[in-house]
Amino acid sequence: MRYTPLGSSFYNMPTLTLAEELLGKLLVKETSSGLTSGWIVETEAYKGPEDRAAHSYQNRRTKRTEVMFGKPGLVYTYSMHTHCLVNVVSGEVDRPEAVLIRAVEPKDGIDLMYERRGVDKKEVNLTNGPGKLTKALGITMEDYRRSLYEPPIYIAEGPKPASISKGPRIGIENSGEAKDYPWRYWVTGNRFVSR
DNA sequence: GCCCAGATGTGCT
């Protein structure tokens, strides 16, 4: 199973548009154990300097956020507690914006996902959360700063969802007014959406 | 459904 990654030009669009356009695309990760992939069904946009919920709020530039200042289409992996989350860097160079991938629907390598997540899980629990999908697909801090338009981690074309919903983002209660921005997008009715 | 502890990297003092 092999797919054609979307080229770097795909990522040259406003962050909110990109967050919406990513829905229905295929997120693919190749490792020595095999290939796993899933349809992206939920995303959240984080808009740099003016977004209190973003790591790059007020252009905070550190070792961790450095990649957000780079080219769009790079991978920003972030570790939190025992988990790892994956973002797509967006915005032009020096515009520290990103799109968080919150959930995918498993497509290829489902056996491998069970192996990584635990065989006692229901299928819906394999990838219906940002920390879950990274584990199921084998995405780790090793992928930090990789580009998404070539293997081993990339995004390929997929069907456009029939209907898209949007609403406030999740897990950012301490972010003042930013917590209400409707920058979370998901495929309407998809059962792999996190909540 | 809600509450809570786990357990670790990161950033600030």
Next chain:
DNA sequence: GCACATCTGGGCA
């Protein structure tokens, strides 16, 4: 050194 985070799973109701 210390507080806290783009979360998850298990406990209980």
